[in-house]
Amino acid sequence: MGYHFEFGWIAEYWPVLLKGVGITLQLIAIGALFGVALGGACAWVRALGPAWLRPVVATYVEMIRNTPFLIQLFFVFFGLPSLGVQMSELQAANLAMIINLGAYSCEIIRAGIQATPKGQFEAGASLGMSRFQTFWYVVLIPSLQRIWPALSSQIVIVMLGSAAVSQIAAEDLTFAANFIQSRNFRAFEAYAVSTAIYLLLAILLRQVLRGVGFTLFPRRAAR
Amino acid sequence: MSLIEITEVRKSFGSNEVLKGINIDVNSGEVIAIIGKSGSGKSTLLRCINGLETINAGTIAVAGAQLLPDDLHLKALRLKVGMIFQGFNLFPHLTAGKNVMLSQMVVKKVKKDAAEAMARRQLDRVGLLHKFDAYPDELSGGQQQRVAIARALAMEPIALLCDEITSALDPELVQEVLAVVKELASEGMTLLMVTHEMRFARDVCSRVVFMHQGRVHEIGPPGEVFASPRTPELQQFLGMQAA
Amino acid sequence: MIQFSTWDIVSNLLLAARWTVVLSLVSFIGGGIVGLLVLFARIGKFAGLRRAAKVYIEVFQGTPLLMQLFLAFFGLGLFGINVPAWLAAGFALTLWTAAFLAEIWRGCVEAIAKGQWEASSSLGMGYMQQMRWVVLPQALKIAVPPTVGFSVQVVKGTALTSIIGFVELSKAGTMVTNATFQPFTVYGFVALIYFALCWPLSKSSQILERKLNVAHRNH
Numbered sequence: 001m002g003y004h005f006e007f008g009w010i011a012e013y014w015p016v017l018l019k020g021v022g023i024t025l026q027l028i029a030i031g032a033l034f035g036v037a038l039g040g041a042c043a044w045v046r047a048l049g050p051a052w053l054r055p056v057v058a059t060y061v062e063m064i065r066n067t068p069f070l071i072q073l074f075f076v077f078f079g080l081p082s083l084g085v086q087m088s089e090l091q092a093a094n095l096a097m098i099i100n101l102g103a104y105s106c107e108i109i110r111a112g113i114q115a116t117p118k119g120q121f122e123a124g125a126s127l128g129m130s131r132f133q134t135f136w137y138v139v140l141i142p143s144l145q146r147i148w149p150a151l152s153s154q155i156v157i158v159m160l161g162s163a164a165v166s167q168i169a170a171e172d173l174t175f176a177a178n179f180i181q182s183r184n185f186r187a188f189e190a191y192a193v194s195t196a197i198y199l200l201l202a203i204l205l206r207q208v209l210r211g212v213g214f215t216l217f218p219r220r221a222a223r
Numbered sequence: 224m225s226l227i228e229i230t231e232v233r234k235s236f237g238s239n240e241v242l243k244g245i246n247i248d249v250n251s252g253e254v255i256a257i258i259g260k261s262g263s264g265k266s267t268l269l270r271c272i273n274g275l276e277t278i279n280a281g282t283i284a285v286a287g288a289q290l291l292p293d294d295l296h297l298k299a300l301r302l303k304v305g306m307i308f309q310g311f312n313l314f315p316h317l318t319a320g321k322n323v324m325l326s327q328m329v330v331k332k333v334k335k336d337a338a339e340a341m342a343r344r345q346l347d348r349v350g351l352l353h354k355f356d357a358y359p360d361e362l363s364g365g366q367q368q369r370v371a372i373a374r375a376l377a378m379e380p381i382a383l384l385c386d387e388i389t390s391a392l393d394p395e396l397v398q399e400v401l402a403v404v405k406e407l408a409s410e411g412m413t414l415l416m417v418t419h420e421m422r423f424a425r426d427v428c429s430r431v432v433f434m435h436q437g438r439v440h441e442i443g444p445p446g447e448v449f450a451s452p453r454t455p456e457l458q459q460f461l462g463m464q465a466a
Numbered sequence: 467m468i469q470f471s472t473w474d475i476v477s478n479l480l481l482a483a484r485w486t487v488v489l490s491l492v493s494f495i496g497g498g499i500v501g502l503l504v505l506f507a508r509i510g511k512f513a514g515l516r517r518a519a520k521v522y523i524e525v526f527q528g529t530p531l532l533m534q535l536f537l538a539f540f541g542l543g544l545f546g547i548n549v550p551a552w553l554a555a556g557f558a559l560t561l562w563t564a565a566f567l568a569e570i571w572r573g574c575v576e577a578i579a580k581g582q583w584e585a586s587s588s589l590g591m592g593y594m595q596q597m598r599w600v601v602l603p604q605a606l607k608i609a610v611p612p613t614v615g616f617s618v619q620v621v622k623g624t625a626l627t628s629i630i631g632f633v634e635l636s637k638a639g640t641m642v643t644n645a646t647f648q649p650f651t652v653y654g655f656v657a658l659i660y661f662a663l664c665w666p667l668s669k670s671s672q673i674l675e676r677k678l679n680v681a682h683r684n685h
Binding site for chain 1: 656657
């Protein structure tokens with residue numbers, strides 16, 4: 001025993017940590033935006049889209065939900081180049097996160113659509129709207145509102161999962177911690193500090209998403 | 224001495240005072256109907272008597288025992304007073320028979336054989352002995368409520384509190400439950416019931432309590448209360464019921 | 467250079483997958499036991515324990531599993547023992563699983579209608595009796611589908627233990643890739659093996675869920 005904790009290194013390395021935080025935030029911002037958009041499109045296909053496309057989307061969703069994010073990341077970064085698709089570490093990280101969140105949010109949004117009372121579809125149809133118009137103007141917003149809490153937690157989960165992108169040398173917060181501990185040999189402290197930062201980010205992200213929810217779905221939209 | 228003595232009972236939820244000094248004495252064998260608009264505090268009063276809500280002031284005594292908010296006193300009180308709920312609240316994972324047996328065994332430590340015998344007796348009393356092995360979701364609402372009554376009776380209470388026990392039932396099922404209650408009344412069971420069934424209150428109850436805005440507004444035998452209401456509030460309430 | 471046939475690749479991966487299975491089982495069972503303790507602390511009568519359990523859940527659900535693995539690996543090392551990767555991996559995964567299971571199960575306990583508590587109170591039951599005879603038997607039933615569903619997360623979570631050097635399916639994938647230079651094929655097979663492990667669990671969770679919903683509609 002007799003180990004003394006040492007946090008003086010933060011004074012020297014905080015810019016490294018800050019840069020890592022920046023990359024992590026950038027990753028989740030892009031991942032969330034495009035991931036949820038992809039998920040919405042897939043949910044539309046599975047619930048109301050053309051029949052031939054449904055099994056394709058279903059396969060994609062099942063494949064992603066039943067394999068680890070780390071392997072999806074490796075597949076994108078190491079596997080795809082052998083097919084001639086070249087991309088940077090960050091692009092690969094972005095793509096993997098979008099694909100991952102796309103599958104989860106597809107299932108979440110689909111559940112929201114399925115919970116829509118049948119009368120809403122019938123009312124839309126009786127007013128002469130097309131299936132897509134009914135989906136777009138009538139069904140989508142209340143569905144999103146219903147599933148916003150679930151979607152928010154999934155986005156937080158994906159943010160925390162993004163720690164794995166350090167393994168393809170994308171320079172996120174975990175990468176920063178790895179870098180610092182390789183320099184100062186204070187592994188436990190480096191990881192403890194970055195863990196604390198992740199916790200803070202998770203709490204903040206949850207609050208931000210709550211705020212976004214209130215903005216996107218003001219009270220009058222609630223039934 | 225009265226069986227249930229409710230003295231100056233006050234109850235607030237936050238800044239909202241729901242009971243503003245309630246005084247009622249219930250004698251053994253009395254059947255009392257508590258009527259009034261929703262929000263008048265009638266259900267809250269019943270829940271206070273069973274200790275489901277803690278009162279802010281006043282006293283409630285049952286057969287001389289004080290209602291105090293600690294586990295020991297609460298348990299003693301609940302062994303004396305049974306309660307029937309609007310939503311039945313049967314335990315869905317147990318058969319009707321097991322519903323009636325459970326609390327006898329775990330609370331009163333009655334042996335299984337004796338508890339089963341009691342369960343059969345009480346289910347027979349409410350006319351559901353043949354449903355002993357049925358699960359709640361295999362029973363109609365009226366049957367579920369009768370099982371709930373049997374479950375409360377199996378604890379051998381000296382009084383029963385009935386909180387709108389027919390309000391959640393389809394109209395055609397109301398009578399089978401009221402018939403059971405009427406039978407209990409004729410056997411001398413002390414009953415305190417919050418109800419919307421005015422005819423039942425008139426025919427069966429010994430006294431009617433009209434609650435309004437957290438107070439006992441009028442109290443008296445049903446003949447008096449229904450035939451010649453003294454206050455405009457009760458007149459209006461009865462008028463609404465008739466309409 | 468040695469040539470690797472497809473079968474060489476797959477057999478190497480399958481051998482390593484054994485450790486994915488073992489680690490998943492250990493973590494799930496260990497996490498279940500610790501999770502029960504956390505659950506009882508979380509819903510129990512003692513305010514201090516309730517708060518502690520809440521913080522525990524918040525921390526383990528609010529930080530990356532990878533960080534927890536690093537901290538277990540290097541943190542246990544602080545006690546002067548040379549920590550083998552499997553120990554750190556099992557330790558961290560158990561604590562992580564416990565946090566999620568405790569929270570899932572709390573949801574199930576809270577889903578039991580208030581009337582069940584009131585009815586059992588009015589019959590004179592105490593807190594422990596209500597829990598033992600009325601609430602837990604019902605909560606247990608609705609807890610099965612999400613618990614089975616979470617086991618998928620545990621299996622997938624074990625992939626991260628490759629990063630602290632535990633040789634399971636993902637680590638084997640990296641090693642085989644480095645030897646064969648066929649990342650597309652190797653990671654494709656790795657993904658398929660994970661899928662073969664996880665999909666039956668996902669599917670049974672869904673089926674159980676559907677059965678439960680049908681049973682509920684009869685009420």
